Amino acid sequence: MPGGDGAVRVAEGVLVEPRAVARVAASATRGVGGVVSLEPTLVGLVAELGRRVADAATGREAADPVDGVRVEVCPGGHSVAVRVALSVGGRCAREVAADVAGATRDALERQLGVRADRVEVSVVDVALIPPEAAR
Amino acid sequence: MALNRGRLARPGRLPCGRNVDALWEQVRSGAAPDEHVSSCPHCRTALEGLRALDAATRDLAHEEVTAPPGLLERIMRVVRTEARRGATVPLVVGPDPAHVSTAAVAAVVRFAVDTAPGGRLRARRCRVQPAAGTVDVLDVTVEVVAFGETEPDLDGLRRRIGSVLAAHVGLRLRELRLDLVRGENP
Known part of the structure; x- marks a missing residue:
């Protein structure tokens, strides 16, 4: 869920909305091996459902869900801080978290030209399989 | 109009x-x-x-209004994970920090106990605390209920908890306290 006000300025006259940043960050996160799902807060889920209803009412194509991702535009408006909440499984949570941060930074820079000052990953759940079954 | x-x-x-x-x-x-x-x-x-x-x-x-498919499941999942957003343990420090919920770590510890070979152990209360001044090291206290007459292999259980934590979360144990309780029926 985008959390900051305003947009991030990537070039003279070019602004990127926090929601676009969140969509790219969410997509990059989902592409990392070991990520089971993004995990919204209750407030985030309600806000996301509200956006979907608004999209349906106005006939707009439903946007990709960004629940579990918060974006804040840093002071000065030239960079962002991203917070991602997720569940992991099948891989070590520490490695997955590091890969998510790297993938998010790369995707924001490559797809939007947005610089991330900070990517914070919060692992809220770990999907479990017995070690004997994993061998 | x-x-x-x-x-x-x-x-x-x-x-x-x-x-x-x-x-x-x-x-x-x-x-x-x-x-x-x-x-x-x-x-x-x-x-x-x-x-x-x-x-x-x-x-x-x-127009017939229908809830999006899987909505109830999503809500229940959010409710469950909401309870795990409290205390956390640092996983990574630096410009891109990461942390994991202590409730999720406790679930991993309980899982290691409950799935121990023999099926005679059950984890009950589990407390997880980051070791002061460290990043990926934990102190864990877990109450283990042992069923049956056989003496449980506590050293093996310690190794198992340590390896499961390392594999699933990437955290190491500094101190692991096992409070053993005898149970009658599994």
Whole structure:
């Protein structure tokens, strides 16, 4: 869920909305091996459902869900801080978290030209399989 | 709808003097337009817009509203994970920090105990605390219920908890306290 006000300025006259940043960050996160799902807060889920209803009412194509991702535009408006909440499984949570941060930074820079000052990953759940079954 | 309040001669009235509310009632009731309305360009334009509005509102009123598929499951999942957003343990420090919920780590510890070979152990209370001044090191206390007469292999259980934590979370144990309790029925 985008959390900051305003947009991030990537070039003279070019602004990127926090929601676009969140969509790219969410997509990059989902592409990392070991990520089971993004995990919204209750407030985030309600806000996301509200956006979907608004999209349906106005006939707009439903946007990709960004629940579990918060974006804040840093002071000065030239960079962002991203917070991602997720569940992991099948891989070590520490490695997955590091890969998510790297993938998010790369995707924001490559797809939007947005610089991330900070990517914070919060692992809220770990999907479990017995070690004997994993061998 | 081709209505513009700023262009009305008087509030609620068209330039020809007809009341918009009366036109709206006419549209809603389905009554045929009278002679003036049929020939007046203002009334005909307003009537066209009001008919479009009427059709749209009737469509919306009859539209069946269904919850998105999987909504209940999503809500239940959010409720479950919401409880795990409290205390956390640092996983990574630096410009891109990461942390994991202590509730999730405790679930991993309980899982390691509950799935121990033999099926005679069950984890109950589990407390997870980051070791002070460290990043990926934990102190864990877990109450283990042992069923049956056989003495449990506590050293093996310690190794198992350590390896499961390392594999699933990437955390190491500094101190692991096992409080053993005897149980009668698994």
